[in-house]
Amino acid sequence: MQNVKKYFTEGLIQFTILLSLIGVRVDVDSYLNGYYSPLEINDGPSSAFIQTPFHSLRDNWDGYSVHPKCPELDYFFASRRLLGEVRALGSPARFPTQLSAWLVQVPDRSEFGEPPNSTSSSNVSAGLSSESTGEEANDSDLLAEDESCSTVNARLRGRQEECQTEPGPYPSTGACEIPKEEVELLNGQIDGDEAREELVSLTQLALSSALEQEGLFTSGASLACPEDPRPPTIDIHQHWSHFLSLPVSEFDDLDPLVPQQLSDLDADISSAISQDVSLRDAMVTGSTYDMIPPRGGVRTLVARQPRGTLFQLESTNSSDSAPGTTTGLAALPFTTVVNGTSNGTLSHSALGGCLDEAVFDQINLLGLEGCLDNMDAQLLGNLQGINPRVLGDLDSDSGLSLESSSRGPTSPGASEVSSASSSSFCEDEGGATGYSSEADSLPSKGIADYDTTWSPVDLSESVWHDHSYSTPAFSHPSATTFPHKAIKQEPFSDEDDDREDYEDRELSRDELRARALHVPLSATEIVSMPVEEFLELLEGRGLSAAQVTLLRDIRRRGKNKLAAQNCRKRKLDAITGLQEEVERLQAQRNRLLRERQHTAKALGAAGQRMEHLSRDVLSRLRDDSGRPLTPERYTLQCGANGRVVVQQIRRPGVASTTAGGKTDKRKKEKKP
DNA sequence: CATTGTTGTCATCTA
């Protein structure tokens, strides 16, 4: 399967390229960034949501809220990502359905005069339907396991070639007279989610145990939709059928075939594309409103959007990977795949053929809780063109919108917006009153002009996102009145009230202290600048001790504030994961209880049958005096060696009266 | 007015 995944992944990338060549716009960057990020989890230590041993404990719960920092999950993420990509790109996940359509036609070999047991005879049907129906056991017995791949695939190929000679695209309604149930079985088998995961290696399906196949068929048959509109392009069927007909061992050698196959396909597939859709757009529109997690209504769309900003922007500290993105993606496939619970959203409507639709479906599949961060980050990317003030207003709660550590030169506007959106700090920076610094004792001076020798230019690339730490540009002279309470009490004209109050809210306590000490840097800058730069700032600027202390405090508090917010978010995620785990375990417990009940019932029935059989056997036996053995006095015991022994029941009263002339134990053995 | 949730901060530990 690994080779198959590799093949699919590479092939689908080329397929995407081909789509773009034929004019279909595919936003590969955003798409791949979102999906490949799990592989870049460990890129940097400075990204958010890392170093959380707390989460490593949760990584065992079937993937709930997998922490991206865990390196041991890389392999898992990689494999899941590959599977997710194959699914997300849609088309390959569809072709098994098309393959099944061709498979259906072949069993009508009576028209071709083929012997039913020939090598090219009913491949999967011989192996599968015979076991499922129990009527053609001979065929299935003849099918040795070691001839799995090549034999089955050769049969597939032969049948497909035969079917290609059929005139109609779906001759199942015509010449082919395969039993309908078999058709449904085949369709269902390949339409099922489990089968879709195993879609490439049909041999595994063919060689599965009879029980598994039965279950698979029954489950898959319900999924089969005979009325599904099939793609009208027969070429695609043929190509995919031919593609599938290759033995698994040849998949490694298929790489050179990919361009050719895809080039043959592109025309038809392009017609199948219904519209020109950016994958990123699809992700955003499809997820932002649908994926609101049921967390007691704590989160809203408005509140979540800046959160995505945080993760996306903070990632710039270390690498291109977005921690928030990785978090979401890490959790998602894990949850959906490992649990294997194909809920309602997992069952596709087999509309097959449309890549974009497949992508949308997959997005819906992936769009569970963990995907929020990813979606939000991408949503923010799309919203960057919107009025910054609007975006800032969206940040109603100061919550996790501290995209402070991001330092994107390309997004100064948005960052200023975020900084301007603060509405929480104005009342007071906080609860902890133990805080004290030298700056607190300083008298509030009028804020002088900033020292022009301090060039904030080199810090212009620093983060300006944290709403809690305003930029000097938003300073208000009256803010020098230190008590922040006084800020709210300042009279404003009606016209300027909103604006000035809005600006004053940006002055955090640290900001005010910094101004009081003539520190011409915003708290955001102080917090977000690299440590080397910060140390240089402390040492090379000739700062006073008070200024140095204040700068350190500001930086420490700012960092800790971010850490606290990340920590709280992780805690909430952990709680959510635990709740889901509890639900899952409860469901498992209920299932086990039902199984136990069923087993007890079966055991009781078996005991009754045993009792009847014992009575029957005993009634046919005679003791020394020729009387029939009664179950009241004798019982049958099954020995370990398979022998059945008649044993006399010893009862105190009976033994004392009847044991006189008899041997204690008379054994009559009979062979089973 | 009490309760609850949010947020900032401090102290402490760990890497």
Add this chain to the structure above:
DNA sequence: AATAGATGACAACAA
């Protein structure tokens, strides 16, 4: 040793 990050605890605040 210094730094950053994580997290429990506390307090202030808002709803």
